[in-house]
Amino acid sequence: MATVLIVDDEPVILSSLSALLExxxxxxxxxxxxxxxxxxxxxxxxxxxVSDWEMPFLDGASLYGTFRADPRLRMVPFIFMSGTxxxxxxxxxxxxxxxxSPTDVIQAIARLLSYRQGFGE
Numbered sequence: 001m002a003t004v005l006i007v008d009d010e011p012v013i014l015s016s017l018s019a020l021l022e023x024x025x026x027x028x029x030x031x032x033x034x035x036x037x038x039x040x041x042x043x044x045x046x047x048x049x050v051s052d053w054e055m056p057f058l059d060g061a062s063l064y065g066t067f068r069a070d071p072r073l074r075m076v077p078f079i080f081m082s083g084t085x086x087x088x089x090x091x092x093x094x095x096x097x098x099x100x101s102p103t104d105v106i107q108a109i110a111r112l113l114s115y116r117q118g119f120g121e
Contacts (some may be wrong), residue, residue, distance in 0.1 A: 005046035034058025053082035
């Protein structure tokens with residue numbers, strides 16, 4: 001399946017999403033902030049990023065901007081989640097308000113992967 005990078009400063013979100021995605025056959029890499037996510041992405045390009053919007057050190061908006069500026073990472077799709085942000089603040093189509101349905105996240109990842117495969121990536 002796909003390599004999914006999960007970025008969140010809440011350990012319970014990291015562990016629960018990791019378990020869910022692994023159960024669905026995905027390889028999971030976790031990071032507790034944007035800087036860790038960039039280090040992880042340097043080692044292995046993720047197929048999808050599921051990221052919190054508000055985090056210490058490097059937030060979701062900055063992480064997204066850094067990915068878009070890097071030719072190797074610019075096409076990696078993002079799914080954002082937040083407990084406080086308004087979806088109008090988020091620059092992507094996929095946004096989940098915390099708490100969210102695990103099924104919705106799995107379906108969003110599948111949709112993004114299908115979309116990428118349709119374009120031969």
